[in-house]
Amino acid sequence: MFRRPFVRPLRRALRPDVHPLLRRANELMAAGNYQAAAEAYEQLARGAQTRGLPRDAQLFLQAGRCHILAAQVPAGMADLKQGLTIIANRGNYQHLQNAGQRAVAELNQRGLTAEAAEIESLLKASLPASFAAGPAAGPAPKRLLPTACPSCGAPLRSDDVEWIDEVTAECPFCGGAVRAQ
16 A cells, blocks of 8 residues: 655644644634634633743734624723733834724724724823834735635734735744735
8 A cells, every 4th residue: 555654744844833722713713703712812822921922912912802703892802902012012013003003993893982992092102102103014015915824724914914025924823924825
């Protein structure tokens, strides 16, 4: 019988190591099970924060978004504020501006104007007076990203990723390289 013993290890070597809970959280979000997805993202965020991993802020933001979508607004706001505060403390003001404005827009869209005002005030307090929002750092993308990361399944946005070159971005959740289409 003919076997191909090297196919599996080679395929695995081409993909980043993605935590199974991250894949599950992304699947739950895509399926519309926002409460379970929020719990998974929050567990991942707390673990990343404990270990000092740089993806904790993005995981808190995603947990907050899922809580809001599951109509758990207080928990969602706590996670959104946690994620934005982490980004502010790291001095990544462009990412803070992008993520904060996206949260404000989504909250306003859902009729949560008081919560949107809270996030706006957090942004005003966190952004230095000298900061002027400008184009995102890195080369401008020439093509569109896929809607989800091929490695972990996380939703992708061109203003939320770090561009490695003109057509390659890094997934903010798993760190995998994603080629634009």
